[in-house]
Structure formats: C-alpha cells, structure tokens
Amino acid sequence: MIALITSFKAAGQNFQSRLSNVSLYHKGQALAAIRTKLSSGLVDEAVMLSTVFLMIIDNVFAEYEAYRAHLDGLRRMAKAIPTTVEMHYAGVLRTFVSWAESNALLLFEESVASQSATTGLCVFDHPARPSSKTVAKMSAALPPGFRFISNQLSTQLLSVLGKTVKWTSCIDQRLVDQSDTDEAFLAGFDPRSNNAEAMRLASSKAILERSISKALFLCHANILNWSCRCAVYKSTVLDLAETLRSDMLEKAGYEELSIWLVLVTANAARRGRLERVQSELLQKLVASRDCQWGSIREVLSKFLLHSKLEKEWKQCWEMAKVTEDLRR
Known part of the structure; x- marks a missing residue:
C-alpha cells in the first residue's frame, strides 16, 4: 500500500x-x-x-x-x-x-x-445463449442507437451495455429522484466488474463489438475519474482513434455510432493529454458536419449520455467548431 x-x-x-x-x-x-x-x-x-x-x-x-x-x-x-x-x-x-x-x-x-x-482466472462464465425473448428484452432496454444495431452484438455486450446505461442514468446528477429499484440496482452493481467485462469483450475480432467495448471502458474511466496516465487507458484511446481514422464503421453504415465514438475518444484523448489525437478526430468530424451542438447532442442521446460527459463533450465540440470557423 x-x-x-x-x-x-x-x-x-x-x-x-x-x-x-x-x-x-x-x-x-x-x-x-x-x-x-x-x-x-x-x-x-x-x-x-x-x-x-x-x-x-x-x-x-x-x-x-x-x-x-x-x-x-x-x-x-x-x-x-x-x-x-x-x-x-x-x-x-x-x-x-x-x-x-x-x-x-x-x-x-x-x-x-x-x-x-x-x-480459469477470471474467465467470465457466461451461461448458454439466452432465449430470443430474453435477448429481445435486453435490446428493448437499450437507447435507440444501440437498440438499432443490437442484432449485430453478442449477448455479453448487450448485457454490459444494459448495465452501463442503467448505472449511468442512476448516478446522473440531473436525475435526482431514485426509485427503490434504482437503489437496489446500485447496491448490487460493481462498476469495476462491469468494466472488466467490457475490457474482456474489447479483444473481440469483430470491429463493431471491439469499438463499442473500448468506448465503454473509456466512459467508465472518465465518469469515475480513473487515472488517464495508465498504459491501458492510453493504448485504448490510440487503438480506437486508429479505427475511427480508417472510416471503417462509417463506411459500413454506422454513421451515428461513429459520431458518439469520436466524442468519447476525443474527450478521453483530451483527458489523457493526447492533444494531437483529440484535434485530428474533432477537426475531421466538424469539417464533415456543418451543424450546431444541438444536432450532435441529439445523435449522442441515442447511445450513452451522462451529464458530466455531455458537458465535456460539448466543450470539445465547441472548441473544434471555433477552430474550424477561424480557418474558413
């Protein structure tokens, strides 16, 4: 110690x-x-x-x-x-x-x-694939952006997503009133364990699953103020940034998801003092979309949005927008 x-x-x-x-x-x-x-x-x-x-x-x-x-x-x-x-x-x-x-x-x-x-060390013992009824229930609990692509995600990731969305809404300061169900959920929820599961899924060969899992890791880290100096944090930011630079997800039709991933990654880069990565991602996003923050926020709300992260994401967007306007 x-x-x-x-x-x-x-x-x-x-x-x-x-x-x-x-x-x-x-x-x-x-x-x-x-x-x-x-x-x-x-x-x-x-x-x-x-x-x-x-x-x-x-x-x-x-x-x-x-x-x-x-x-x-x-x-x-x-x-x-x-x-x-x-x-x-x-x-x-x-x-x-x-x-x-x-x-x-x-x-x-x-x-x-x-x-x-x-x-056998902390290999997560997942049960057999749940019934289609259970999977449908898991998907229905997700925000619309994730729900739309849920049939392309593993049940493990759907589970992690569902818990993360529930957790972020329960701890969001904008939502002061908590139900007994929310309090019971928080009492039994361990964000470190849930984050560990997201990290395990980040080794998936499927680029969609891998990207979302890495973004969830960064969201956990930023919401809980974990160290941005850690090797894992920096390597995750750099890996996700490389994927976003390639436009693979956007070309595959995941345009709105890509916007969410860019804001997650750019803000994580800012926290980790990776200014060049932050600048590259945001400049590319701002240059491709002539719109105000309200339109971007509408897209982000379809995925995972927490008031603390929203404030930081908005600052990142507006700074990049000012820089882009000055260049014109």
Missing part, C-alpha cells in the same frame, strides 16, 4: 514524473514479502491483493514486462487459492483480479487470451 500511495504521489496530478526512490524501495520490499510468503507455500488474499497493487503501479507507469510477469504469478496463485476466498470482502478480491486479467487483454490481446482460457 505504501508503494502504491507513494507511486501516485510521485507521479503527481498530471502523472508526468517517474517512480521516486521511496516508491521503488517500497515496491522492492513488497516484492520481497510476496516471494517470502509464496516460498513458504502460503497463498492468501493478502498476497494476491499485494500483487494486484503492484500491477496497478505497473499499469500507471507502463511497465509492460513487469505487468506480464505479475499477471503470470497472479494466475498461478488463482489456481492455488480456494474459490471461496475469492469471494471474501463482498467479492472485492475477485473484482480486482478480474480487472488485472482484463487489463492484460487490452494490453497484450491474443498473447494472453489463449492463456486465460486454460487457467
């Missing part, structure tokens, strides 16, 4: 600094303690959480090889620990381990996907 706290403190608010000597010292101490415990043959929740905390540091400072090595160790621990222990502390351990595995799928994709299938 000391290594984790001092690492974030060393990085500073904008995460420009590197690990300090104090952070490195405590990270080394933590590694030594983990090795000692494992050498004694003891695997418990403390040693697993310690490993996850080290992986958070690896993620923040883009220490890819260290992350991969710690992931391998975590997988071995998961095979040795009883399943009941994973669910201690209201399932927090399992949630963190899910996060670690899912991060790896975004960072390393195919090179870890095949391994995860054999270890």
Whole structure:
C-alpha cells in the first residue's frame, strides 16, 4: 500500500514524473514479502491483493514486462487459492483480479487470451445463449442507437451495455429522484466488474463489438475519474482513434455510432493529454458536419449520455467548431 500511495504521489496530478526512490524501495520490499510468503507455500488474499497493487503501479507507469510477469504469478496463485476466498470482502478480491486479467487483454490481446482460457482466472462464465425473448428484452432496454444495431452484438455486450446505461442514468446528477429499484440496482452493481467485462469483450475480432467495448471502458474511466496516465487507458484511446481514422464503421453504415465514438475518444484523448489525437478526430468530424451542438447532442442521446460527459463533450465540440470557423 505504501508503494502504491507513494507511486501516485510521485507521479503527481498530471502523472508526468517517474517512480521516486521511496516508491521503488517500497515496491522492492513488497516484492520481497510476496516471494517470502509464496516460498513458504502460503497463498492468501493478502498476497494476491499485494500483487494486484503492484500491477496497478505497473499499469500507471507502463511497465509492460513487469505487468506480464505479475499477471503470470497472479494466475498461478488463482489456481492455488480456494474459490471461496475469492469471494471474501463482498467479492472485492475477485473484482480486482478480474480487472488485472482484463487489463492484460487490452494490453497484450491474443498473447494472453489463449492463456486465460486454460487457467480459469477470471474467465467470465457466461451461461448458454439466452432465449430470443430474453435477448429481445435486453435490446428493448437499450437507447435507440444501440437498440438499432443490437442484432449485430453478442449477448455479453448487450448485457454490459444494459448495465452501463442503467448505472449511468442512476448516478446522473440531473436525475435526482431514485426509485427503490434504482437503489437496489446500485447496491448490487460493481462498476469495476462491469468494466472488466467490457475490457474482456474489447479483444473481440469483430470491429463493431471491439469499438463499442473500448468506448465503454473509456466512459467508465472518465465518469469515475480513473487515472488517464495508465498504459491501458492510453493504448485504448490510440487503438480506437486508429479505427475511427480508417472510416471503417462509417463506411459500413454506422454513421451515428461513429459520431458518439469520436466524442468519447476525443474527450478521453483530451483527458489523457493526447492533444494531437483529440484535434485530428474533432477537426475531421466538424469539417464533415456543418451543424450546431444541438444536432450532435441529439445523435449522442441515442447511445450513452451522462451529464458530466455531455458537458465535456460539448466543450470539445465547441472548441473544434471555433477552430474550424477561424480557418474558413
């Protein structure tokens, strides 16, 4: 914990600094303690959480090889620990381990996907495909933009989308009154676990599914103010930006979805200090559409819209619009 706290403190608010000597010292101490415990043959929740905390540091400072090595160790621990222990502390351990595995799928994709299938570590156990009636009910709960393309999405993604839409509406400050149903949903909902599922789906070979999953990861991160300095965050922004530059989705007929994806990605790039990516995406969008924010907002509302993100997206759009007007 000391290594984790001092690492974030060393990085500073904008995460420009590197690990300090104090952070490195405590990270080394933590590694030594983990090795000692494992050498004694003891695997418990403390040693697993310690490993996850080290992986958070690896993620923040883009220490890819260290992350991969710690992931391998975590997988071995998961095979040795009883399943009941994973669910201690209201399932927090399992949630963190899910996060670690899912991060790896975004960072390393195919090179870890095949391994995860054999270890059983946080591979999500999906039930058999639900009935068409259940799928129709899941689709009906989505905003119109996602509902329109729901027959092209997996049931897993429909589930993640449904939960994310429900969660964002429940926590949106514009909607002050919460029903008993909303409160019950929030009490049992873990955004980290839901986000981990979106990250797992982001390794899909289908470009539509992959793009939406990565956008959901960025929405989770921005709404909850997660670190924008993490390696996974930056690589996700860059990957999604590359897809949008190619116009593959727009050419395939997903024009409105592309607008939503551009605003999600451009704002995420702004938060991650990837100004060039932000500028490229927005300039292209503004140049292709001679319209005001109201028209863009109408499109965004067909997908996923949260008041906090809407405010940031509007600022991004208006700044790009001013820049474009000055060029003319």
